[in-house]
Amino acid sequence: xxxxxxxxxxxxxxxxLVGAVAVLVLQNxxxxxxxTSVVSLGAAVIFVVxxxxxxxxxxxxxxxxxxxxxxxxxxxxLGLHRIEGxxxxxxxxxxxxxxxx
Amino acid sequence: MTPPDIGLMxxxxxxGLVGIGALGIVMANHLVRIVLSIVLLETGANLxxxxxxxxxxxxxxxxxxxxxxxxxxxxxxxxxxxxxIVIGVAVQAFMMTLVLRxxxxxxxxxxxxxxxxxxxxxxxxxxxxLPGSADAPLDVPATVMRKGGS
Numbered sequence: 721x722x723x724x725x726x727x728x729x730x731x732x733x734x735x736x737l738v739g740a741v742a743v744l745v746l747q748n749x750x751x752x753x754x755x756t757s758v759v760s761l762g763a764a765v766i767f768v769v770x771x772x773x774x775x776x777x778x779x780x781x782x783x784x785x786x787x788x789x790x791x792x793x794x795x796x797x798l799g800l801h802r803i804e805g806x807x808x809x810x811x812x813x814x815x816x817x818x819x820x821x
Numbered sequence: 822m823t824p825p826d827i828g829l830m831x832x833x834x835x836x837g838l839v840g841i842g843a844l845g846i847v848m849a850n851h852l853v854r855i856v857l858s859i860v861l862l863e864t865g866a867n868l869x870x871x872x873x874x875x876x877x878x879x880x881x882x883x884x885x886x887x888x889x890x891x892x893x894x895x896x897x898x899x900x901x902x903x904x905x906i907v908i909g910v911a912v913q914a915f916m917m918t919l920v921l922r923x924x925x926x927x928x929x930x931x932x933x934x935x936x937x938x939x940x941x942x943x944x945x946x947x948x949x950x951l952p953g954s955a956d957a958p959l960d961v962p963a964t965v966m967r968k969g970g971s
Contacts, residue, residue, distance in 0.1 A: 726824035
């Protein structure tokens with residue numbers, strides 16, 4: 721049982737650190753926001769292992785969900801929300817924005 | 822195959838998140854990425870605070886039918902972290918409001934361009950000449966030439 725918890729913590733740690741590096745290196749800002757939500761979900765898993773289910777619930781709902789929604793809406797208003805292409809080539813691209821939802 | 826120590830992994834995750842967040846705050850050039858780095862640093866600090874109340878082999882601090890468990894984790898850091906998560910999201914929303922305002926005023930989010938804009942506006946509002954900055958060597962020859970010519 722304790723060994724299983726250790727493996728879960730190892731997996732969540734690796735996911736969190738990879739997601740944190742991805743926040744810094746990803747060119748697309750929407751992808752960086754998604755990586756931030758992934759880090760928050762890994763933290764929620766670790767909080768469950770640390771015997772704090774209430775904190776895990778809050779971290780998953782507020783830290784991953786609400787903060788991701790706030791950031792995505794702000795990116796939409798800033799004009800950085802396009803999936804296609806990089807942030808530099810996005811403003812002049814008008815025809816290829818039909819695919820994103 | 823034995824897994825590594827749980828405390829070592831948790832401290833690695835917490836300090837790794839704090840380090841990567843601080844690195845992002847220092848190195849990033851875009852304001853949105855700086856806000857995301859602050860969020861990463863917050864998550865790492867919350868994890869570190871949670872680790873202070875953890876006790877191996879303890880149960881969750883939930884009292885059922887008035888029976889207090891013999892060994893339970895400390896509930897005080899949990900309450901603090903619960904508050905800190907919600908406050909962190911509120912502060913993040915406030916930061917994004919400021920970023921939106923900066924974008925509507927200056928039309929850019931690059932901190933190098935924003936610094937020149939802000940320095941010029943601050944100097945104009947204070948009525949003082951522009952302070953010396955990274956682009957001062959471009960201004961000095963022009964001033965010297967103007968003085969030499971007149």
